[in-house]
Amino acid sequence: MTPPLADRVRELLEWFLVNRRNLPWRYTRDPYRVWVSEVMLQQTRVETVLAFYGRFIEAYPTVDALAAAPRHEVLASWAGLGYYRRASMLHAAARQVVEVHAGRFPSEYDSIKRLPGIGEYTAAAVSSIAFDEPRAAMDGNAYRVLARLADDRRDIRGAAPRKALRNLAQRLMDATRPGERGDFSEALMELGATLCVPRVPRCDACPWVSSCAGHAAGTAPSLPVKAPRRPPRRTEIAVVVIQYDGRALMRQRPPDASIMPGFWELPNAAGLAILLRELGMPADARLYSAGTFSHAITDTLYTCHVYEATSSGDLPDGYRWVALAQAREIPITTISAKALAALSLAEPG
DNA sequence: AACACGTGGAG
DNA sequence: TCTCCAAGTGT
Numbered sequence: 001m002t003p004p005l006a007d008r009v010r011e012l013l014e015w016f017l018v019n020r021r022n023l024p025w026r027y028t029r030d031p032y033r034v035w036v037s038e039v040m041l042q043q044t045r046v047e048t049v050l051a052f053y054g055r056f057i058e059a060y061p062t063v064d065a066l067a068a069a070p071r072h073e074v075l076a077s078w079a080g081l082g083y084y085r086r087a088s089m090l091h092a093a094a095r096q097v098v099e100v101h102a103g104r105f106p107s108e109y110d111s112i113k114r115l116p117g118i119g120e121y122t123a124a125a126v127s128s129i130a131f132d133e134p135r136a137a138m139d140g141n142a143y144r145v146l147a148r149l150a151d152d153r154r155d156i157r158g159a160a161p162r163k164a165l166r167n168l169a170q171r172l173m174d175a176t177r178p179g180e181r182g183d184f185s186e187a188l189m190e191l192g193a194t195l196c197v198p199r200v201p202r203c204d205a206c207p208w209v210s211s212c213a214g215h216a217a218g219t220a221p222s223l224p225v226k227a228p229r230r231p232p233r234r235t236e237i238a239v240v241v242i243q244y245d246g247r248a249l250m251r252q253r254p255p256d257a258s259i260m261p262g263f264w265e266l267p268n269a270a271g272l273a274i275l276l277r278e279l280g281m282p283a284d285a286r287l288y289s290a291g292t293f294s295h296a297i298t299d300t301l302y303t304c305h306v307y308e309a310t311s312s313g314d315l316p317d318g319y320r321w322v323a324l325a326q327a328r329e330i331p332i333t334t335i336s337a338k339a340l341a342a343l344s345l346a347e348p349g
Numbered sequence: 350a351a352c353a354c355g356t357g358g359a360g
Numbered sequence: 361t362c363t364c365c366a367a368g369t370g371t
Contacts, residue, residue: 041367048357049367082355085369119369139367159350189367198365199360229364258353298354334355 005175008211013180015207016187019194021046024053029182031105031130032063038122038129039090043083046193052081064103066094075262075331084260084331089117107131128173129182136169137185138162141192147224148196148214156224196220232301238275239268239304239339240287244311247321248340253333259297264322266336272307279316285309291342295335306339 020026023046025037036056040049056077060066066074071091078087093115097105106112113123124135136142143156146165154161169188176184195202203215214220242249250264269275276283290306315321322330327340 038367043355043366043368045357045366080356082357083368085354089369117369121368125367137367140365141367157350186367193367226365231363259355296356299352 003175004211005172008208009172009176009180009184011207012187012191013176013183016183016190020186020190021194024050024057026186029130031107031126032066033057034130035105035118035122035126036060036090038125039086039117040081042086042122044081048081052078063094063097063105066091067098067103072262072331073329076329079263079331079337080334084263086117088261092116093118105130109133109135125185128185132178132181134173134176134181136166136173137189138166138169139189139192141189141196142169144198144224145188145192145196145208148201148220149208149212151213151217151219151223153219153223153225156226161224230299232296232299234301234303235270237268237270237302237304237335238272238307239266239335240272240275240279240307240309241266241290241339241343242279242309242311243324244321246325247323248327249311249316249319250322250332250336251319260331260333263331263333264336265333266339267316267319268335272305280314281309290339293338293342295338302335304335304339306342308343 025033028034037049037053040053040056059077060069060074069091071088074091075084075087078084081087096115097103101111106115109123109127112118112126113120118126121137121139125137125139127133127135128137143162143165146152146168147156147161150165150168152161152165156162172188173181173184191206191208195206199221201220203209203212203220206212206215209215212220214223248266250266253261253263253265255261267275267279269278272287273283276285286309288308290308292303292305295302295304324340327337332340
């Protein structure tokens with residue numbers, strides 16, 4: 001008699017064989033390319049990553065190419081994708097692979113896990129997909145699918161339920177045949193991303209519907225249980241575009257800034273009066289209002305007021321004139337890119 | 350353990 | 361418009 005877990009694996013893999021989406025990172029087992037895709041996919045939707053992955057791989061086809069690239073260039077490639085620390089860590093890890101592993105991506109789970117920006121999920125994903133190692137990759141999809149399968153109604157943020165679901169995933173992985181471990185990792189996530197989605201699962205099409213305890217109990221749509229998040233803080237911000245001879249006044253954020261370190265930005269402050277004072281401009285300087293937009297960063301919702309001014313002539317401390325034609329080649333904060341776009345001076349990164 | 354870190358799409 | 365939240369990691 002076949003063990004039930006092996007049956008579940010077979011059902012999932014048969015479904016995946018037919019319903020697998022054709023994604024660019026699924027045409028290779030090159031650990032470098034798998035790794036780049038997994039880092040881009042951290043907390044980021046497939047549709048979003050698709051707009052970046054091809055260009056990134058074209059610019060940096062190998063780990064050596066990435067390691068050799070200047071840091072600001074890698075950041076510019078990442079501009080608009082979010083969670084920018086990922087780009088820094090990816091770049092640092094590439095240099096580590098070149099220096100510590102002689103340019104060959106490590107094949108051992110523990111060595112992979114030690115690289116910056118690679119945690120338990122990414123290490124397991126690369127191990128299973130690129131090296132066929134039996135490591136269960138637990139992302140949000142996997143937790144949701146398995147919480148429903150087991151009808152686990154505990155708060156998913158707790159350590160105990162996470163451990164239980166991890167163990168279930170690992171038992172399924174252990175029942176997966178060699179050569180199919182990467183497919184199992186991808187299939188479990190694919191099921192969560194396409195059918196076993198939050199709030200409105202399509203159980204009618206699910207290969208696991210007949211063995212799903214959450215479906216039987218009617219709890220599937222509300223699983224996994226998660227405590228509500230806190231409401232966003234709201235903040236006003238004034239941004240000013242000061243032009244001079246086709247260039248705009250900008251400054252570089254400090255390398256240790258918590259948000260978008262090393263990125264360039266337009267002059268901005270909590271309010272217009274503060275901003276003018278910081279720039280050494282008269283409080284009654286002539287400004288044109290160029291509109292307002294909102295932008296959320298994690299739990300903060302910014303309302304951004306954009307102003308336009310002509311140059312007062314002198315260069316405030318810490319600022320530089322940046323050619324607007326250059327704006328695509330340097331990393332620019334999203335708020336500044338949106339402000340420039342509001343004036344049709346440059347498209348957002 | 351709790352929190353900070355981006356962005357865009359869906360309902 | 362608003363809320364939720366997606367292929368997580370580091371501190």
